[in-house]
Amino acid sequence: MERKIRVLVAKPGLDGHDRGAKVIARALRDAGMEVIYTGLQQSPAMIVEAALQEDVDVIGLSILSGAHMTLLPKVHQLLQEQGMGDVLLIAGGIIPESDAEILKREHGFAGIFGPGTSTNELVEFIQNHVGSRE
Amino acid sequence: MNKSDLATRILAGDRRALARAISLVEQGGAQAKALMAEIYPHSGKAKSFGVTGPPGAGKSTLVALLARTLRAQGLTVGIIAVDPSSPFTGGAILGDRIRMQSLGGDSGVFIRSMASRGRTGGLARASGDALALVDAAGFERIIIETVGAGQSEVEIASIADSTIVVDVPGLGDDVQSIKAGMLEIADLFVVNKADRDGADALLRRLRSMIELGGERYRAWKPPVLKAVASEGQGAEAIIAALEEHWRFLESGSAAHQKAQERATRELQEVLAEMLFERLQNQHSHEWQQAIEALAKRQQDPYTLAAELLKQL
Ligand SMILES: Nc1nc2c(ncn2[C@@H]2O[C@H](COP(=O)(O)OP(=O)(O)O)[C@@H](O)[C@H]2O)c(=O)[nH]1
Ligand SMILES: [Mg+2]
Numbered sequence: 001m002e003r004k005i006r007v008l009v010a011k012p013g014l015d016g017h018d019r020g021a022k023v024i025a026r027a028l029r030d031a032g033m034e035v036i037y038t039g040l041q042q043s044p045a046m047i048v049e050a051a052l053q054e055d056v057d058v059i060g061l062s063i064l065s066g067a068h069m070t071l072l073p074k075v076h077q078l079l080q081e082q083g084m085g086d087v088l089l090i091a092g093g094i095i096p097e098s099d100a101e102i103l104k105r106e107h108g109f110a111g112i113f114g115p116g117t118s119t120n121e122l123v124e125f126i127q128n129h130v131g132s133r134e
Numbered sequence: 135m136n137k138s139d140l141a142t143r144i145l146a147g148d149r150r151a152l153a154r155a156i157s158l159v160e161q162g163g164a165q166a167k168a169l170m171a172e173i174y175p176h177s178g179k180a181k182s183f184g185v186t187g188p189p190g191a192g193k194s195t196l197v198a199l200l201a202r203t204l205r206a207q208g209l210t211v212g213i214i215a216v217d218p219s220s221p222f223t224g225g226a227i228l229g230d231r232i233r234m235q236s237l238g239g240d241s242g243v244f245i246r247s248m249a250s251r252g253r254t255g256g257l258a259r260a261s262g263d264a265l266a267l268v269d270a271a272g273f274e275r276i277i278i279e280t281v282g283a284g285q286s287e288v289e290i291a292s293i294a295d296s297t298i299v300v301d302v303p304g305l306g307d308d309v310q311s312i313k314a315g316m317l318e319i320a321d322l323f324v325v326n327k328a329d330r331d332g333a334d335a336l337l338r339r340l341r342s343m344i345e346l347g348g349e350r351y352r353a354w355k356p357p358v359l360k361a362v363a364s365e366g367q368g369a370e371a372i373i374a375a376l377e378e379h380w381r382f383l384e385s386g387s388a389a390h391q392k393a394q395e396r397a398t399r400e401l402q403e404v405l406a407e408m409l410f411e412r413l414q415n416q417h418s419h420e421w422q423q424a425i426e427a428l429a430k431r432q433q434d435p436y437t438l439a440a441e442l443l444k445q446l
Contacts, residue, residue, distance in 0.1 A: 003161055004224070004251070029225035034249045039232035046238040050231060053245055055153040082150070 005033045005130050007058040008051045010042045012075065013065035020115075021062040024092065027119035028060075028126070044074035052082060057130045063093040068103075076108040088129050092117065141172040144271050149244060152271045156246055159263035170263055177266035180212070181380055182276040184290065186316060187300030189281055192326040194233035196300060196363040197279050201237055203369040204275050210242040212273035214264050216280045216290060219249040226250075230279060244273060258289040259403050265293060282316045293396070296321040296379045298372070301340070303332030317343070320356050321379050324372060328360035354382055409446075417445045 009025045011018055018040055025035045036054045038047070051059050059079075061072060072091055079087055091103065092113040100112035111125050140158075143151035155173075159166045185193050185200075194215065201211045215230035228247035237243045246268070248261060261278060268276050280290045282299065299320035304327075323340050325333050340358045357375045361368025383392055413421050424438040 003157075004249070006157075025227050029220060029227050030223050032223045032225045034219075034226045034228060034247075036231060036247050037227055037229045039229075039235060042235075043238075046235070049238065050245075052150055053153050054247060055157045084150075 005058065005126065006036065006054060006056040007033050007060055007126065008036045008038065008047070008054060008056045009060045009062065010038045010047045010050070011040050011062050012042050012044060012047060012071040013063055013067045014041055017064060018062070020064075020092070024060065024062065024119065024122065027123060031123040031127070033123075033126070044071055044078055047075055048078040048082060048084070051079070051087060052084065056087060058088040058090065058126055061089075061091040061093075063091060063095070066094075068093070068095050069099055072103055072109065073107040079108070088126065090122075090125070092122075138169065138172060141169060144173065144267060145176055147272045149241075149271075152244065152267060153246070155267050156248075156264045159267065160248065160251070160260050162260070166263070170266065173266055173270045176270040178269065180269040180274055180276045181376075182265060182269070182278065182294040183296040183298060183376055184278045184280060184294040185298045185300060186280045186282040186319075187326075188302070188305065191300045191302045192361075192363045193279050193281075193300050194230040196324065196326055196361060197230075197277050198234040198236055199361075199363050199366055199369045200277065200372060201234070201243060201275075202366075203373055205237075205240065205242055207373075209274045210272065211237075211244075212268035212271075212276040213237075213243070213245045214248060214261060214268065214276070214278045215245065216248045216250060216261060216278065218281060219251050224251070244268060244271070258293055258399075259407065261290045262293045262400065295383060295392075296376055298322045298324055298376075300324045300326050301336060302327040303330050303336045321354065322356050322372070322375050323358040324361050324368070325358065326361045326363050326368075328368070329362045329365065333360060354379065412446065413442055417442070420445055 007028055009021055009028070011021050021037070025037050028035045036050065036056065038050050047059065047061070059075070061075065063071065068091070076089060079085060079089070085108070089109050090111040090113065091109055094115060095103070095112055103109040103112055110129055113122060140151055140155060144155055155169060158169060185197055187193055197213060197215070201213060204211050213234070215228065217226055217228050217230065219226040226249035228249060230247055231245060234245055237245065246264065248264065265276055265278065276294070278290060278294050297319045299316050299322070301323065303325065325337050325340070327333070337358055337360060344356055344358070359368060359371050359375060361372065420442060424442055427433045428435055428438055
């Protein structure tokens with residue numbers, strides 16, 4: 001049986017909207033991926049522990065709260081500590097360009113996607129980058 | 135025999151190794167079989183139970199509640215939550231963890247979501263292997279959640295020692311919300327959402343159905359219990375009933391019979407899978423020819439299968 005791409009979709013932070021995360025989860029499922037959806041208000045430690053247990057290839061974080069520069073680097077740091085640096089890390093939401101650059105350059109994010117990103121683009125990005133992991 | 139690195143790490147309780155190994159058995163193949171051969175002798179220590187029922191019945195909420203209760207008793211808990219894959223795309227959204235957030239951060243709990251991946255027989259196999267892995271990693275109680283939707287889901291529930299069938303009031307006047315196959319596998323019924331109207335009526339209906347069940351329920355009569363999982367109510371009685379069921383299984387012939395049934399099914403499944411693989415790999419030409427012949431209705435499947443078996 002072929003290896004399925006497994007993606008953890010999580011929402012760190014305190015904001016209470018997960019419509020965007022759900023749209024993404026459905027798009028990834030429709031592209032044949034297995035999406036583990038963990039719900040709202042996840043701490044970085046909970047996200048990394050879930051990613052470990054679920055043996056995911058990708059972690060997709062959706063964040064609107066503005067706390068992205070504290071929460072997202074924390075997820076990356078915990079992944080490194082667990083020896084899970086090979087997990088593809090991406091984020092979406094309202095993240096200013098300058099912050100996105102820092103997250104990509106210094107905190108291991110392979111891609112940062114703004115609110116206008118099409119789900120197709122996201123699916124392709126994951127397929128290309130997970131494919132090149134192994 | 136030298137143990138592989140992966141097996142050694144699993145037996146030492148390494149969570150990352152366990153997670154990797156479950157992915158491996160989900161994929162199947164030679165490496166997975168070799169790993170299971172190493173792991174199997176170290177499994178069989180945990181007590182396990184399945185939780186099945188219609189979508190939205192509160193299974194995940196109940197599983198989280200039962201896990202918390204078991205943790206309070208000092209027991210470690212593994213959870214395997216199976217959800218259906220989309221038959222169209224092969225993808226899946228696995229959302230059971232949403233209701234299990236209260237278990238986050240506890241190293242005595244391990245939760246794994248599995249997609250059914252459209253296999254019928256193979257699903258029970260893969261989740262059975264996953265159960266053995268979690269068991270060998272040292273978790274003392276293992277819970278398997280499945281949606282009571284199709285035959286394969288019903289089968290998975292039965293790889294566990296006990297099966298809880300969850301029903302809720304308000305899904306219909308008859309006991310139509312749970313399917314016939316699910317009634318037969320229940321060792322314990324839970325009427326969840328007992329905070330809603332109709333819970334007592336449902337409870338009575340299930341009890342009278344068991345009374346009328348005759349032969350099937352003579353040795354073990356499934357208790358029917360109420361719960362309000364979202365309010366944390368009902369867990370102690372459910373755990374107590376499970377323990378009683380495990381004592382029943384260990385006493386006398388029931389244990390023997392159940393173990394025999396399970397062993398028969400396991401062996402049948404693995405044998406069928408191996409036979410199939412061998413024919414496909416080593417006799418692919420004959421295999422294809424037989425398929426052609428059957429598709430064109432030139433020969434019947436019985437004769438073709440008999441001829442394929444002669445190839446081995
Ligand atoms: N009223 C009520 N709602 C419940 C109860 N248990 C669970 N729920 C709710 O039922 C919904 C589905 O629960 P979930 O555990 O995901 O069900 P599953 O699909 O069977 O796993 C959620 O909104 C829960 O909060 C209960 O005992 N009473
Ligand atoms: Mg569920």
